[in-house]
Amino acid sequence: MNDTVFNRRSFLSSGLLAGCSIAASPLVTPVSFAATRGENRLVVIILRGGMDGLDFLRPPNSEMMTRLRPTLSQAAPSEMMLAEGFTLHPGCAPLYELWQAGELDIVQAVSTPYRHKRSHFDGQDLLEAGTATLGGAGESDGWLNRMLQHMPGGEMVTAYAIGADPMLLSRGAAEVESWSPDVNFVLSSQGARLMQLTMERDPEMARSLAQAFALASDAPGGGVIEVDDSEVMGDFDEMMAAQMTAKGKSAGSAHQRVASFAAAQLREEARVACFSLGGFDTHARQAKTLQRPLERLSDSLLTLKSELGAEVWGKTTVLAMTEFGRTVAENGSKGTDHGTGGSMILAGGALRGGRLLGQWPGLAEEDLFERRDLMPTDDVRRYAGWAIRESFGLSRQALETAVFPGMSLGDSPALLS
Amino acid sequence: MSFDRGLAQTRFGYGRSPEVAGPETVAQMMAQLRGPDVAAEQFAIPKDDVFYERISELFAHRQAVRQAQKGSDDREKRDVLFQKNRKRAHGQILGFMMTELQRRVWTQDALRERLVAFWADHFSAPGKNIYYRYLAVSHVEHAIRPHVTGRFEDLLIAAVTHPQMLVYLNQDVSIGPNSRTARYRKGKRPAGLNENLAREILELHSLGVTGDYTQADVRQLAELLTGLTTGVGKPARFLDKRAEPGAEEVLGKTYGGRRAGLDDIHAVLRDLARHPDTAGYIAWKLARHFVSDVPDAELIASLQRRYLETDGDLAEVTQALLEHPAAWAPLKDGQGNFKRPELFVSSALRALAVPEARMKAAKPAEIMRLVMHPLRFMGQPWRTPLGPDGFEEADAYWLSAQGLGARLQWALAAPAAVMTRLPDPRDFVQTALGPEAPAAVRFAAKAAENRQEGVALVLMSPAFQRI
Structure with a gap:
């Protein structure tokens, strides 16, 4: 390995951590990835709970829609018209600006290969595993992780899973850093050395701890510090104050901090990031309960755009996907139950944008999946696959056999401009 | 491989304590478990009717605000009163959590506490507003805890027909499409089934997702459950007029058909429990x-x-x-169950033997700072998983950089905040890890620059975190 491309990731895995102050080490200075490799960025957002695709992307008003959904998905005709009479949920107004700027696509009536049982947990596992069927519980790795292993120069790519919810997406052999912007600590370099000593026979724990040291050193006031004894005792109160800062309420809400942290990493050496947003399981009073989760999604996308800056945003593709859509008909409590087909959202300056993708199956009862759910007409993995292929140049074969085994990539939707 | 005094405390309890001796035999563990619930008496949580009363009061305050004229002084006054009561309720919820933590710190029957935590997670039903965050305490204390040594069918019935679960999984708004309520509402408000509770009973609470059931069973069970409902501050009740008429078939067996009632619901839950x-x-x-x-x-x-x-x-x-001998398999280096954050924090408090008076004196803001926020950063906010499936079990999930970073942050700060004087790390390594403490951890505890880091080194060691 060449010295000039010695980044933090290789530093961590080289086991040189013990015995030096991370913050001061010349080895952790990020080296520009741009000089040698691709510049594109990919962000994956998992929308947990099963986002109602028919409420996010509202089909043209019709007698049938009114009958199926008396309190939901009714669009005023002029409101944020996308195409073919489809409109956006009014809670997503900021996304309409992205649409107009050619930085948003929506895929209609898509799903993972998951069918019939409509379990969130299996649905999410399958979405993150990227496979056609589920392996044993907790055994499978994630598709984003397998993508890293097949990226040209992938060993040099830094990828982040962000938030207190490490995802299957990032699980696997390729090294992915996970971090929450709320975690911070101060530890003396002596303490760091001793802690590594206690973990000598537990490589898995030692590796995560080494990452924690490196990541905390990025945070203001945190990390491993070189001090002598007298200083530690003298500054004890100050150190305690640093440890105890509960950042839960500072600097914006949690989802914004996550998006900000992602943007900060992507502006530097990271090329891939993933995180999740929850709250989409709207079984009751959906007109009210879906509002906040959709606002958080809009906020996250807009935060990414503003904090990445025009240049990096122009090289970024964001995929927002959910485990399944919801029942076409409203249930007895003005909400919707677990369904099948739904919507997928693509955002980013790298996109051609402004398009409704996929094929609309119709809402007549005989057109529905099991006479209750929107019929999926395409596979979400295919769009993720093309976004990866166009962003990072992975081969069709790698995508069809390794990243999404058994999936057929099919014709290109030509996502990137 | 058989009974081991160390594992009895770590794997089947909340770890070692400098004050409470661990069990010496399996027979002793079982005798305690089958005996009276001593910890619940010593560190008491009010009876369930007290919870309903307090929630009703709080709800009445809220209703009073709603009934007052918008923008009036009267409304403002009522709102101040409601907010004051809500804040008090929030403080009480945190107090109940500290009570539960104290049981874990001081009990001799630590296996019971572990079982309560296990079943509370199995029947996860976090509250989404103040009323149900309050009632969530009662759900665990009164619907789950008394049954952890009883029959599973009684536990299942108590846990899933409790108002906490009914509201969490939307059973309170599920109405038989052909029920009297639905017929009456026709053209006014929509009324119909909500399958949420039925699905999770099959998938998460009883048969498991690989179990032998279909979407049709979910639908039929949802129909059978109609009528079961509740309201804010009220226990569960059965309203015949909301129940779907006719019999339902779940897993090939027919229930109901005559007058709808709780009996049919209990019958299907007993059958599911015995499957x-x-x-x-x-x-x-x-x-x-x-x-x-x-x-x-x-x-x-x-x-x-x-x-x-x-x-x-x-x-x-x-x-x-x-x-079973496999339950006592000794730990190997770099392997073994990795404590989840709640267990990590509880067992650290037990190893420190944080004084009762100190735990009782903690104010809400401090409890947030010392326990609630840290658990969230570690990935396990107190009894608040993302969904009804509870928290992840796989060790790899918890061994993230961010998770370990948050544990380290807590291990460095919290012990010093709750103890008047931190223990000497050379003693603490004995207390927390026992006679089998690895040489590397003993050395690290001795070589630490100060007590704060020494204690953190012990708590962060694999010997403390793997069980």
């Missing part, structure tokens, strides 16, 4: 939680057998776990 898939699922889940991510097949089979032989007697199933 062989349920026995297998519960056996696997227990073995995985207490012993290993990949439990010994013979251990699972043994638990499942005992479950089926005793119609799901959970004390018997727990005894089968403690009697």
